[in-house]
Amino acid sequence: MAEKQVTIEVSDGAAIPRTGDRGLVSAWRLSFLIALALFLYLIVFRQEPYLRLLKLLPDGIIVTLEVTCASIGLSVVIGLFTGLGRLSRNRLVNLVASTYVEVVRGIPLLVQLFYLYYALARFVLLPDMAAAVIGMSVCYGAYMGEVFRAGIQSIDRGQTEAAMSLGLNRMQTMFSVILPQAWRTILPPVGNESIALLKDTSLVSILAVSDLLRRGREFAAESFLYFETYTLIAIVYLLITLILSKLVSLMEERLGQYERP
Amino acid sequence: MYRAISLMVLAMSLLTGNAWAKTIVFATDATWPPMEFVDENRRVVGFAVDYMEAAGREAGFTPVFKVVAWDGIFAGLAADKYDAICSSVSITEERRKAMDFSIPYFEVRQALVVNRDSSADGLEDLKGKRVGAQIATTGYFAVRKVDGIEPRSYDEIGLAIEDLYNGRIDGVVCDDPVAAQYALRNKKYRDSLKIGTIIESGDVEYYGIAIKKGDTETLNLVNEGIKAVKAKGLDKEILNKWIGR
The missing domain is CATH 3.40.190.10 (Periplasmic binding protein-like II)
Incomplete structure (x- = not known):
């Protein structure tokens, strides 16, 4: 049975032709090597203006990573509760969770960010970082919610029935029987959403948050070196997302040790 | 034909x-x-x-x-x-x-727009505070030149003015006719904003x-x-x- 099982390992391009294929050439290694080689070439051999730009980037990279990490953490929590809410038998809880998903999925993230920062300023003045993190988390919480819902639903009903017949209540069943199993299914898409979230943090630069993209835009608009600036910015983003995607696939592998027969 | x-x-x-x-x-x-x-x-x-x-x-x-x-x-x-x-x-x-x-x-010259109750006469008075300007404008360059100010670059000057009005930043630097338009003539802003100063250190542009x-x-x-x-x-x-x- 084991070889027939479909494993979703979207976050690592290596898994597409054959699962478990860990040859020397994988899509991840290829892209990482190319990105790294280009990066080093530009910084070490070309230097001007890449080195000058690179010196401006560390603050921006830190801001981008801060927004990313805080938003991933918060959106996973929101996603878990949304997913549970979507499966709840309580009509009210179910309605609230489902409406949240519908509304948030229907508004572009850019508009949500503008809304939080400029429109809501009439009622509550969110600091820029708070607006960025809340905006990203509320948006991705809805996506994560659907991932959690699907993951939980993928676990056989028999598991619930067995747990209940052993005398566990609904809460215990969910948190000590269903979720630990569902986590394996949930992790790859959560990893993908996290990578997408990281890339979408570039949108927060419209809130005058000095993230990686805004640092680059400031440099480009002053120096008129558009090609050089955005080449380096793209490479830096790629390197960061590739590292993140590697982390996700390492976590998948660890969870894969408990693969069901 | x-x-x-x-x-x-x-x-x-x-x-x-x-x-x-x-x-x-x-x-x-x-x-x-x-x-x-x-x-x-x-x-x-x-x-x-x-x-x-x-x-x-x-x-x-x-x-x-x-x-x-x-x-x-x-x-x-x-x-x-x-x-x-x-x-x-x-x-x-x-x-x-x-x-x-x-x-x-x-x-033009660069002008500093501040809230009406602000006592800032120039950029020097805003050290340790946040001052906004439009990205890659001479106003932004002027803000960045002053040590100790946190410069904030906006995509549009209108967004910087709105953030000043809302109180997230303490000043905005832009060309004087634009500053006058917002601080003296604009219905929404003229009662709460004012022109702090025309920045003297900057040359005529x-x-x-x-x-x-x-x-x-x-x-x-x-x-x-x-x-x-x-x-x-x-x-x-x-x-x-x-x-x-």
Whole structure:
């Protein structure tokens, strides 16, 4: 049975032709090597203006990573509760969770960010970082919610029935029987959403948050070196997302040790 | 038959006015009132628009305005997306290296806009605070020059003014006619904002029309137009209409 099982390992391009294929050439290694080689070439051999730009980037990279990490953490929590809410038998809880998903999925993230920062300023003045993190988390919480819902639903009903017949209540069943199993299914898409979230943090630069993209835009608009600036910015983003995607696939592998027969 | 065609040509040239005049496409980031902005009828209007239309009538070109975001406006010129930029571009040495400039058509200084109850007289008083400006404008360069101020770059000056009004930042630096538009004339802002100071450390700046390096045909036409507008005193009328000093 084991070889027939479909494993979703979207976050690592290596898994597409054959699962478990860990040859020397994988899509991840290829892209990482190319990105790294280009990066080093530009910084070490070309230097001007890449080195000058690179010196401006560390603050921006830190801001981008801060927004990313805080938003991933918060959106996973929101996603878990949304997913549970979507499966709840309580009509009210179910309605609230489902409406949240519908509304948030229907508004572009850019508009949500503008809304939080400029429109809501009439009622509550969110600091820029708070607006960025809340905006990203509320948006991705809805996506994560659907991932959690699907993951939980993928676990056989028999598991619930067995747990209940052993005398566990609904809460215990969910948190000590269903979720630990569902986590394996949930992790790859959560990893993908996290990578997408990281890339979408570039949108927060419209809130005058000095993230990686805004640092680059400031440099480009002053120096008129558009090609050089955005080449380096793209490479830096790629390197960061590739590292993140590697982390996700390492976590998948660890969870894969408990693969069901 | 021959007569019919020549009549048609004559009629067409009468209808279209100076049909043979060269069309010059100007890129403008129309978010900079009163110099160039989009009015409630969604037309690009303002001091610079009237100025270039007058220059076009004098020198024989038809200006067409294309709205482009400030952030990429110079990249578009280099990539031949339009012939020139008419968007309150201050002539600076760095910009001169990348593009050609017409003769100046307007003179500005940088102004600091603050909240009405602020006691700041200049940028020096705002050390340790956050001051906003539009990305890659001379106003932003002025903010960044002062040590100890946290500079914040916005995509549009209007967003920086709104953030100042909301209290997230303590000052905004921009060209003085724009500062006056927001702090003295704008209905929403004039009761809560004021012009703190005209920044003395900065030199006088001149707006010029940016033109792709080497495009002398466009450059000469625009220069000819600006010269004629100044010689006839048309610029005074336009100034009265939009700025009213």
